[in-house]
Amino acid sequence: MGELAQYLVTGVGLGCAYALTGSGLVVIYRVTRVVNFAQGSFAVLGALTVTTLLAAGLPHGVAEGLGVLLAGLVGVLVGVVATGKPGTTPQAGLIVTLGLGVFAYAVEIFFWGDQPRSFPGLPGAVGGIQTHYLLIIGVTAVVLGATALLFARTDLGRALTATAADPYAARAVGIDVVRMGLFAFAVGGALGGLAGVLITPVQQVSFDSDVALVVSGFSAAILGNLTRPGLTLVGGLLLGVVQALVGGYLSTAYQSEVALIFMLVVLIARAGRRDLVEAA
Amino acid sequence: MKWAYAVAAVGALVLPVVLAPGQLTVFILLGLSAMAVVGLSLLMGYAGQVSLGQAAFTALGAYTSGLLSLHHAPPLLALVAAPVAAALAAVVVGVPILRLRGHQLAFATLALQILLLSVLSGAQWAGGAVGLQGLPYLSVGGFELDQDLDYAYLVVGGVLLVSLIAHRLVHSRVGRGLRALATGEMAAEASGVPVGAYRLLVFAVSAAFAGLAGGIYCFFLGYLAPGSFPVLLSIEYVVMAVVGGLGSIAGALLGAALITVVVQLLTSLATQPGMPSYAPSVLSYAVYALLLIAVVLFVPKGIVPTLRRSL
Amino acid sequence: MIEARDLVVRYGAATALDGVSVSVRAGEMVALIGANGAGKTTLVNTVCGILRPAAGELRTSGRLALVPEGRHLFGPLTVDDNLRLGAWRDRKNRDTGHIYQLLPELVPLRKQVAGRLSGGQQQMVALGRALMGRPDVLVIDEMSLGLAPRVVENLAGHLRQRHAEGLAVLLIEQNARLALDLCSRAYVLEAGRVVAEGPSAELAGSTEVATAYLGLES
Ligand SMILES: Nc1ncnc2c1ncn2[C@@H]1O[C@H](COP(=O)(O)OP(=O)(O)OP(=O)(O)O)[C@@H](O)[C@H]1O
Ligand SMILES: [Mg+2]
Numbered sequence: 001m002g003e004l005a006q007y008l009v010t011g012v013g014l015g016c017a018y019a020l021t022g023s024g025l026v027v028i029y030r031v032t033r034v035v036n037f038a039q040g041s042f043a044v045l046g047a048l049t050v051t052t053l054l055a056a057g058l059p060h061g062v063a064e065g066l067g068v069l070l071a072g073l074v075g076v077l078v079g080v081v082a083t084g085k086p087g088t089t090p091q092a093g094l095i096v097t098l099g100l101g102v103f104a105y106a107v108e109i110f111f112w113g114d115q116p117r118s119f120p121g122l123p124g125a126v127g128g129i130q131t132h133y134l135l136i137i138g139v140t141a142v143v144l145g146a147t148a149l150l151f152a153r154t155d156l157g158r159a160l161t162a163t164a165a166d167p168y169a170a171r172a173v174g175i176d177v178v179r180m181g182l183f184a185f186a187v188g189g190a191l192g193g194l195a196g197v198l199i200t201p202v203q204q205v206s207f208d209s210d211v212a213l214v215v216s217g218f219s220a221a222i223l224g225n226l227t228r229p230g231l232t233l234v235g236g237l238l239l240g241v242v243q244a245l246v247g248g249y250l251s252t253a254y255q256s257e258v259a260l261i262f263m264l265v266v267l268i269a270r271a272g273r274r275d276l277v278e279a280a
Numbered sequence: 281m282k283w284a285y286a287v288a289a290v291g292a293l294v295l296p297v298v299l300a301p302g303q304l305t306v307f308i309l310l311g312l313s314a315m316a317v318v319g320l321s322l323l324m325g326y327a328g329q330v331s332l333g334q335a336a337f338t339a340l341g342a343y344t345s346g347l348l349s350l351h352h353a354p355p356l357l358a359l360v361a362a363p364v365a366a367a368l369a370a371v372v373v374g375v376p377i378l379r380l381r382g383h384q385l386a387f388a389t390l391a392l393q394i395l396l397l398s399v400l401s402g403a404q405w406a407g408g409a410v411g412l413q414g415l416p417y418l419s420v421g422g423f424e425l426d427q428d429l430d431y432a433y434l435v436v437g438g439v440l441l442v443s444l445i446a447h448r449l450v451h452s453r454v455g456r457g458l459r460a461l462a463t464g465e466m467a468a469e470a471s472g473v474p475v476g477a478y479r480l481l482v483f484a485v486s487a488a489f490a491g492l493a494g495g496i497y498c499f500f501l502g503y504l505a506p507g508s509f510p511v512l513l514s515i516e517y518v519v520m521a522v523v524g525g526l527g528s529i530a531g532a533l534l535g536a537a538l539i540t541v542v543v544q545l546l547t548s549l550a551t552q553p554g555m556p557s558y559a560p561s562v563l564s565y566a567v568y569a570l571l572l573i574a575v576v577l578f579v580p581k582g583i584v585p586t587l588r589r590s591l
Numbered sequence: 592m593i594e595a596r597d598l599v600v601r602y603g604a605a606t607a608l609d610g611v612s613v614s615v616r617a618g619e620m621v622a623l624i625g626a627n628g629a630g631k632t633t634l635v636n637t638v639c640g641i642l643r644p645a646a647g648e649l650r651t652s653g654r655l656a657l658v659p660e661g662r663h664l665f666g667p668l669t670v671d672d673n674l675r676l677g678a679w680r681d682r683k684n685r686d687t688g689h690i691y692q693l694l695p696e697l698v699p700l701r702k703q704v705a706g707r708l709s710g711g712q713q714q715m716v717a718l719g720r721a722l723m724g725r726p727d728v729l730v731i732d733e734m735s736l737g738l739a740p741r742v743v744e745n746l747a748g749h750l751r752q753r754h755a756e757g758l759a760v761l762l763i764e765q766n767a768r769l770a771l772d773l774c775s776r777a778y779v780l781e782a783g784r785v786v787a788e789g790p791s792a793e794l795a796g797s798t799e800v801a802t803a804y805l806g807l808e809s
Binding site: 040081085088091092094095096098099100102103105108109150160211215218222224253256258260261263264267268271272274 | 330332379380382383384386387388390391394395398401402423465474508511512515518519523558561562563566567568572573577578580
């Protein structure tokens with residue numbers, strides 16, 4: 001297969017990880033209005049856990065599943081701290097999650113040290129493309145599809161949307177708003193964990209990989225203003241592909257800047273448009 | 281509260297003489313953090329903006345001083361250029377990004393800092409990832425500041441200067457306008473407060489403070505690298521500002537002092553023989569995190585404003 | 592159904608309810624009237640368990656549903672989804688069919704997004720959402736606010752019918768005439784206290800109430 005096709009598949013694979021991280025941010029933001037700065041930590045914790053589980057002899061699949069599960073549980077913990085105390089504003093929640101992200105550093109270094117780690121993914125290659133990238137793409141498609149169905153087709157999903165739209169009315173019909181928020185954090189944690197577990201075989205992870213991940217996830221999600229899952233997926237894939245192309249044809253040195261510049265451009269363009277609307 | 285200021289002033293003057301050499305370094309670094317944090321606290325408290333990129337301005341100031349003095353500019357000029365360059369950079373990026381709010385501005389400032397760091401790491405003229413080395417000491421009219429003690433008093437002077445400027449700003453028409461701006465923007469806009477200009481002014485002043493800290497840092501240490509100004513340094517500044525109390529100058533100073541001292545105590549504990557090698561970083565991350573979370577949840581106004589109210 | 596005695600509710604230091612006693616018995620239709628800021632919504636939110644009283648006793652029995660002040664529909668969801676969530680507490684009874692029978696006006700709207708409906712349509716959906724939980728008591732906060740007389744008439748008609756079938760109602764209304772007309776008993780709330788209560792006919796006859804709330808000259 002040609003070079004371009006390889007770059008495209010690699011880019012889509014990376015983009016899937018960004019989309020998963022970004023979707024986690026979106027789920028949490030929609031329901032709780034908290035921008036979860038610790039979103040990257042879910043990925044790191046999930047991935048590092050998998051390294052330990054695999055080393056302990058657990059088979060592939062089980063180890064990865066447990067890593068994702070752990071990330072979901074950590075998500076609930078983050079949610080409890082960031083939203084559990086009555087009267088905590090979303091702004092305070094953002095700072096709290098920032099603190100929790102730093103706390104995760106302490107935990108990660110304590111258990112895994114500060115050196116990068118990795119574990120093997122799906123071996124082999126198809127037409128010059130690592131099979132693992134195809135696995136990333138397949139799993140992401142299934143999981144994001146299932147998440148979309150959860151929101152669109154189930155009463156639990158409707159209740160989550162309802163909580164996001166109008167917490168007062170949600171309480172009036174008997175929806176437990178705090179519980180919904182924690183559920184969103186669990187989903188967001190699991191999505192973040194999945195991103196880390198999927199990407200680590202092709203990209204090493206260390207305790208401070210979380211900043212790059214949360215920034216990429218945020219860049220993906222900002223295209224849909226942190227509320228639109230579909231645009232988040234588009235944003236993630238776009239970022240991944242552009243990064244892979246920049247890395248392939250220009251220089252790998254500029255790869256990580258793509259997400260940052262993309263984010264700034266989207267933010268500033270949107271703010272400009274908002275100003276125009278307000279002035280009108 | 282008067283006595284607290286007196287204690288602080290006496291401490292700042294006496295401590296440099298009585299501290300051991302290692303402790304003097306900590307004292308200087310504390311003062312440098314305090315300068316950046318006074319600026320950040322002003323920005324966050326009075327202009328209602330969250331910045332996760334304050335250390336970018338420290339880096340800008342440091343590199344400005346470093347590059348100028350490497351190219352044989354007079355050191356004093358190189359030092360003065362640090363806050364000026366930081367403020368100019370703040371004005372340039374501030375025009376587009378200060379239209380952002382809350383988490384958007386937080387991420388935008390973070391992105392800018394990461395971009396700056398990667399530009400610096402890639403730039404030949406800035407020494408790349410190795411950075412700048414062999415920088416001269418600061419010298420003023422033939423007198424060379426080559427002792428830690430000199431820098432300790434220079435930093436005390438810097439903190440004083442920064443605090444006085446911040447105090448003037450807070451108690452000026454600008455400060456009153458900014459307070460209105462942080463509490464109810466629309467009302468302030470309607471009453472004729474030039475919201476955008478004031479916000480940009482605070483952003484620039486806050487950047488200048490960090491830039492000055494960076495400039496002193498460059499002469500004190502004699503070398504610079506992109507790695508000296510990690511994202512974590514910005515987060516550290518935020519922790520200090522929030523713990524002390526946003527918008528409070530005394531709070532910024534107390535926050536910087538408290539966090540530095542606590543982390544220092546823990547580090548010396550963690551480097552005792554028999555402690556694992558990762559102990560210092562684990563402990564300091566945990567302290568930053570737990571203090572930040574505890575203060576946001578249980579002392580949301582920060583320590584100094586809360587104490588003021590209960591006294 | 593609802594039995595509140597000496598309720599005290601505070602927002603921080605401000606006391607919004609200061610010893611309020613109100614009761615609604617099974618099948619009864621009771622009005623609560625009072626000026627803006629009297630504490631009506633506060634009482635409603637307390638009765639529905641959204642606010643916690645600082646003192647006093649509150650007992651409720653049977654199922655209770657709320658039509659909140661200002662409608663508060665779930666804007667991004669369809670009318671049908673809004674209705675389904677009305678039965679959130681009752682996982683087995685989320686079929687919306689019976690609501691469309693009770694409120695046929697909603698049938699053509701079922702797939703529409705609630706946030707884009709007119710005020711009158713929204714109030715009808717809010718009523719339907721509250722009825723979805725098959726309540727024994729319905730609490731309606733500001734039923735007629737901002738609605739055209741014909742729409743109010745229509746809503747009132749639906750209420751009468753539900754009441755005739757045994758539903759108890761606590762109706763909060765700015766339009767005191769309408770409230771006294773619909774309900775057999777009423778409370779008058781002023782600055783967080785009940786200043787008058789009794790059968791509607793009696794209250795309508797009392798000069799104070801008439802001047803303050805019915806706009807009549809004494
Ligand atoms: N969330 C709140 N925080 C603080 N004070 C509140 C809050 N909600 C209501 N109040 C105050 O409590 C008092 C009662 O308000 P409430 O909304 O219960 O009145 P109301 O009778 O429903 O008024 P309206 O007719 O305008 O709906 C008012 O003085 C109001 O300002
Ligand atoms: Mg009301």
